[in-house]
Amino acid sequence: MIDLHSHSTASDGSFSPSQLIDEAKRRNLSLLALTDHDTIAGLSEARRRSEELGIRFIPGVEIEIAWDPGEFHLLALGLTKLNDEFQEALANLAQMREDRNLKILDQMKELGVEADYGEIQKLAEGKVVGRPHFATLLVQRGIVKNRQQAFSRYLAKGKPFYAPKGALELSEALRLIKATGAVAVLAHPLSLYVAWGKLPQVVEELKSQGLDGLEAWHPTAKVRNCQRLELLGKSLGLLVTAGSDFHGASRPDRRLGRTAGDREIEDRYAEGIPGSSAESTS
Incomplete structure (x- = not known):
C-alpha cells in the first residue's frame, strides 16, 4: 500500500513531516x-x-496552475535535481499567497468585518495561512454558522471576500518540473471543471505540452469516475497515479493509503515515478 498525494504542516496539513511518516508507518x-x-x-x-x-519516500510538491473556470493543480513527483530557479518560483508563489491573504483581509474590512492579520496567523497555529482560517474567524465572529457556510457565502469564487490565487502558467511549471527530474501529474482532474465529453481532448492537449501523468484516483471522486479516468490515462499513454490528498485533522475523512471508495492504493500506481523502485508490484 502506498500514497502519492499528501500534505504536512509545511503547507495546510495538520501533521508535521515527521508525524506524517510516522502515520504512514502505522x-x-x-x-x-x-x-x-x-x-x-x-x-x-x-x-x-x-x-x-x-x-520509500518520493519528494514532491503540488503547484497551482493558472486555469479557468476550475482549478488546476500539478503534482511534481520525484524531485531529484532541485535548482535555484525552481525554488525561486515556489518562493514567488508563497509571496503571492501572502498578498492574497492581505487582499482578503482588506475586503473583509471594507464590508465591516474588523480583523488584523495577527489574528488570522494565530488561528493558523504556525501553519500556512489560507482561506480556512478566514472561515474560522467568520465563525468565531458569529457571521456564519460553520466554515462551509463561510465559503459558500463569502470566500468561494465570486463571493465578497474571494481573491484569486497566485499561479504559474502551465508551460513554465512544466519546464521547471522537467529540470528537476520529476514527472508532472495532473491532480484530481475533475477539478478542472471540464465536461466529460471534452476531457479526453483537453488531457491529450496537456500531454502534448509535456504532461506525464493523471491522478485518476482521488477521494473526492466516485469510483466509477476514477475507473473512467484510469482508462483515459492509459489510452493516452500517461502515467496513472492514485492518492489520498491526506491533510490530517482538517479533513478527517481522508486516510493515508486510501482513495476513492476507501480503496487501498496499490503499489502499481507508483510505476514510472522517479525513485519509486516499485516495478509492477501490487
Missing part, C-alpha cells in the same frame, strides 16, 4: 510522496524520518 505504507502546496520546506525532514523507518 498504516503499513511502503511508500509515501509528500506533496505540499507550492513548497518543498517539509521534504528534508520527511526524508530523514522515512529513512529511519524504512519507508
Whole structure:
C-alpha cells in the first residue's frame, strides 16, 4: 500500500513531516510522496524520518496552475535535481499567497468585518495561512454558522471576500518540473471543471505540452469516475497515479493509503515515478 498525494504542516496539513511518516508507518505504507502546496520546506525532514523507518519516500510538491473556470493543480513527483530557479518560483508563489491573504483581509474590512492579520496567523497555529482560517474567524465572529457556510457565502469564487490565487502558467511549471527530474501529474482532474465529453481532448492537449501523468484516483471522486479516468490515462499513454490528498485533522475523512471508495492504493500506481523502485508490484 502506498500514497502519492499528501500534505504536512509545511503547507495546510495538520501533521508535521515527521508525524506524517510516522502515520504512514502505522498504516503499513511502503511508500509515501509528500506533496505540499507550492513548497518543498517539509521534504528534508520527511526524508530523514522515512529513512529511519524504512519507508520509500518520493519528494514532491503540488503547484497551482493558472486555469479557468476550475482549478488546476500539478503534482511534481520525484524531485531529484532541485535548482535555484525552481525554488525561486515556489518562493514567488508563497509571496503571492501572502498578498492574497492581505487582499482578503482588506475586503473583509471594507464590508465591516474588523480583523488584523495577527489574528488570522494565530488561528493558523504556525501553519500556512489560507482561506480556512478566514472561515474560522467568520465563525468565531458569529457571521456564519460553520466554515462551509463561510465559503459558500463569502470566500468561494465570486463571493465578497474571494481573491484569486497566485499561479504559474502551465508551460513554465512544466519546464521547471522537467529540470528537476520529476514527472508532472495532473491532480484530481475533475477539478478542472471540464465536461466529460471534452476531457479526453483537453488531457491529450496537456500531454502534448509535456504532461506525464493523471491522478485518476482521488477521494473526492466516485469510483466509477476514477475507473473512467484510469482508462483515459492509459489510452493516452500517461502515467496513472492514485492518492489520498491526506491533510490530517482538517479533513478527517481522508486516510493515508486510501482513495476513492476507501480503496487501498496499490503499489502499481507508483510505476514510472522517479525513485519509486516499485516495478509492477501490487
